[in-house]
Amino acid sequence: MRVDSPLVASSARRRARSRSALLALLAAAATAALVALLFGLAYSGSERQLAEGTSVAGVDVGGLTRQQAEAELTARFGDQSTVPVTFTAGEASFTFAANQLGVHPDWRAAVAAAARASDGFGPIRGFRRLRTRFFGAEVLPPIAVSNAALEFALDKVADEVDRPAVSAALVRRGLRIETVPERTGLALEREAAANAIVRALGSLERSMTPTPLPVVAAAPDVTARMLASAARRARVAVSAPVTVTGPGRSWRLSRTRIAKLLSMPRDGARRLAIAGPAAAAYFETLDERVGKPPRDAGFAVSGASVRVVPARAGMRLDVPESARALLRAATSSDERVARLSIVTDRPQRSTAEALAMGIDRRMSTYKTFNSGTTDRITNLRLGVGLLDDTL
Secondary structure (H helix, E strand, C coil), X not given: CCCCCHXXXXXXXXXXXXXXXXXXXXXXXXXXXXXXXHHHHHHHCCCCECCCCEEECCEECCCCEHHHHHHHHHHXXXXXXXXXXXXXXXXXXXEECCCCCCCEXXXXXXXXXXXXXXXXXXXXXXXXXXXXXXXXEEECCCXXXXXXXXXXXXXXXXXXXXXXXXXXXXXXXXXXXXXXXXXXXXXXXXXXXXXXXXXXXXXXXXXXXXXXXXEEEXXXXXXXXXXXHHHHHHHHHCCCCEEEEECCEEEEEXXXXXXXXXXXXXXXXXXXXXXXXXXXXXXXXXXXXXXXXXXXXXXXXXXXXXXXXXXXXXXXXXXXXXXXXXXXXHCCCCCCEEECCEEEECXXXXXXXXXXXXXXXXXXXXXXXXXXXHHHHHHHHHHHHHHCCCC
């Protein structure tokens, strides 16, 4: 005779309850799936029609076929394509129409995208359309535009709006140094403006409120504050004469002469300098006074022999270094003496180079008479002048 223990009986009852619960859960899941399937099928609608709640560019196209929706959108845009839209940039205003700039929304692509958003197999389409019904689905069309026409429109706006930034500058009026303040510029943000124009003209609505186009400020490279130091130095430069010293000589530069040699910062420059046409002419004259041109090694003919005439080094004014020395002296309050920089000027052909040529005897001669017609004499002298000392 077999007798089950209370522990074994209790375990069997638990397994039985678990099986019952699992079966009940599976039945509920199957029922829910069936209900969902039926629910999805109930709202799946016709795949030929767009889902309720679908809109393209703000136009409700729910319940329409693709062909109907495309025709509706095309007709509406046709009515608006000739209506101008007002745009503002800064204080200027402009008007453009969609047909002027070749703006054409792709309604077929927009309708196709709207259809895909709520499409699918059977119940899946139903659930997507149910979501569209309650939450809506907005589709914006891709917009084509004539790039040449759009660039022309942007150029027209930029011509009116763009204003280049102007850097601060120093100007001299006599012996008075003044600062011309900077000016902030304006610039049309072309890419953002292009997007704004295309969006506005590609819309099916025409607002009475002008569409603003983005304009940004253009900062100047140099401000008056940046030139404060250069202005102080320029005023010191024209405050008193300067003495320029060279080898055994010196010259006194008056305040007026110094002022003419100064190059004031302008066009984005920040530094004061001794430069410009007046400075170049001054240093050219000074170089003639302190410099000595070099002499290339040459050749002297004596009878049938040729000897080398030695080269000779010269001296020239180092203009850049002398200009810096003059500026240092002029912008100093106490040490107003500029010492010229003189450097050796080497000949182009040295004595060694001439000797290395090996020219030591006359190779040939030719004689003609300085006579005849005036034309002949002129041509003869011209040729002799060009040939003399030519290697």
